[in-house]
Amino acid sequence: MREIGIGLLGLGNVGAGVVKLLKDNAQAIEARLGARVVVHAIAVRELEKARPVEVDRDLLTRDVAEVIARDDVEIVCELIGGADRARSAVLEAIARKKHVVTANKLLLAMHGEEVFAAAEKQGVDVYYEAAVCGGVPVIRTLREGLASDRIDAIYGIVNGTSNFILTSMASVGRPFADVLADAQARGYAEADPTLDIGGGDASHKLAILIMLCFGVTVDADEIFVEGIEHLDPIDFVYARKFGYEIKPLAIARQVEGEIEARVHPAMVPQTWLLADVPGAKNALYVHSYALGASMYYGAGAGMMPTAMAAVSDLIEVARNIRAEVAGALPLRSYQALVHQPLRDIAELRCRYYMRFSVVDQPGVLGRITTVLGNHAVSIAQVVQEESARPSRPDGDDTQGTERPVWVVVLTHEAREGNVQQALMQIAELDVVVEPAAVIRIAQYIVP
């Protein structure tokens, strides 16, 4: 039987999953492919190390170049992570006319154009299903399933750690730091969680999705990003009062010929399927011209789900090799890619939730709403709690004689630039005690 040789770069969690899945499902994969997929070499950082999967010691080497250069390696599976080392490894593989499967969103967000251009020139495949939403096949869906459609907007929960933390904050009412510590203890958050909770990881994935959806490359660094660290348990209580859940969203939309892209926690109506995406799960909600609303949901991270996506890519590249068409079919968007700057975030229009901590004295509400009104931020709903404001679910209530009260405002659709100016002016009012809590509302009206 024909063998397709794989060189694996990296044997961390996902790499171990790839080895395990290729072994566990070997028979089925052979039957589907009419060929055997064989790992011939694995580049690792440390040769001696306990691993979650049994691996023949002879396969291991510390030399990435050696793996890539082997004659019996037809596909290089890059699972090193990071941008720089992965970039040089992948470009080296392409230069040697090896096909590439990668799970590296950072690599593609930062150096995607360079990688794809090199692959096109050399006539090799680059597959990357595992880079976004883990095992959920959103790349194939956008590239092929919706190939005939015109995508208007995507709303994604693409970072499992953030979703896990917000789901926990909503259900247990504990503060961010506690929930993060718990998530770290349970393996849902890394020791340094900055990239996940700060929104950086989501912005890399969003850059890749924008390329697929709109045929446009953007600077991932230009995407507006707001993390989830500042969220207060009390805002989850208010969210539910108003019929919303707070979810970590990555959003890209076509607005007046420009692309609006942003990553931030958002209030999502409870009637919207996205509001029900629990725990560490991911989901991508797509709105397109012909299909209307569609959603793709599942495990966005983890050893086996991510490995599943990578091995499905290996199967597809292996299939292309067997059919002698590897490198011949378009593999990113079908479109010619155009670089485009993103729409100025100040031009964003959406509804806003705002919670102000103010001293409890007459006329305060009027002063706040006046400032908002002066900036054309129109109010849909106001809740001013009397002394009987809801107690913080974390019990962390300010006690004392001059206990502040909360004024909670839901606005009509307003312009982000105006909102920010109004908020700055309100922050300077002498009656305002703490910075306002502000959460954008994501509302998709299903037609």
Added chain:
Amino acid sequence: MREIGIGLLGLGNVGAGVVKLLKDNAQAIEARLGARVVVHAIAVRELEKARPVEVDRDLLTRDVAEVIARDDVEIVCELIGGADRARSAVLEAIARKKHVVTANKLLLAMHGEEVFAAAEKQGVDVYYEAAVCGGVPVIRTLREGLASDRIDAIYGIVNGTSNFILTSMASVGRPFADVLADAQARGYAEADPTLDIGGGDASHKLAILIMLCFGVTVDADEIFVEGIEHLDPIDFVYARKFGYEIKPLAIARQVEGEIEARVHPAMVPQTWLLADVPGAKNALYVHSYALGASMYYGAGAGMMPTAMAAVSDLIEVARNIRAEVAGALPLRSYQALVHQPLRDIAELRCRYYMRFSVVDQPGVLGRITTVLGNHAVSIAQVVQEESARPSRPDGDDTQGTERPVWVVVLTHEAREGNVQQALMQIAELDVVVEPAAVIRIAQYIVP
């Protein structure tokens, strides 16, 4: 620019959508494909007829064979529907080495093996994304996205009409016949709705999904089917009391080396994402070894969503033609197909909801539970309403001196064969007034 010629069979709703989408998105499709997709001929039943889309009168013909035979037609897009005429048209197209795109689930459920064997022999592509879940790309997902995985079970809402009716019954509390009439008036149900509400349509789609998921062909006629006509509004009230929604499910699972397949209304826990699939929407919930739970959601019917799937298939086949690999890549499952009988439905094990109408006299509950117990059907929960039973939401209450009461039972997991025997015996009890309402509970415990 290279042109790929299409012959369209049928210009109903979906056919008109295909024409419209090819026109509306012509520029984007050209850019993605590097080729122009051109409809050269359309077979219709009536030449003169008002249509939802403007079509050049010269393209129309009543002769299917003429469309297929044209030299400039490289892909035949079959949208006639039905089994027999479509079968002969598709086989004729394949015999003439034309590639085929079809939306015809009946054709594939009944004659799939014959069609695929002919296509393989002739070296042509047969694509059929539009046959299941309309525009939601579940075929590609199962075939390619999850190619490396091993699927354990699928739970689908694959019939939009049934989901629309059950969603309406749940929200308005009106009887089945009223809601059906309303659905017909609003275009969500056909004049003869038998195939939709009886489960036949779902069983055809399930047969196709089973082929993709398990590499097994089955007789669609053998799939256990129960329609939704018998559902009573009161059972929706009880369902919610117990934390469930009633949804029209198509289920296939691997159980002890056999395939269990069934189509019936089911109680779905409200915490399960499937419970939130509203209106006429479709969704496929998949559980697989490596990925775990995943779900694919969107419009399962309608002119533009279904046309979107068909045109995405046309683009993919056109792409294959351009890359000179049409017919060379495996297109159903990757697996060799094996015919297999289905698991005996009597062996099904699940939990059950049962509502008995009984005369209001002492000892009745005991007699019912004794029969259940004798058949090893163990009870998890019982509600016996006193005279203050909840009134039927449709107001259709039986009045009179000997007003029956309801005994509602939730069982533990039990064997279908035993349950049916117990129910027959209970029906013969003199205290039982009406046939029992019985709804299977579909419970997937997310790991």
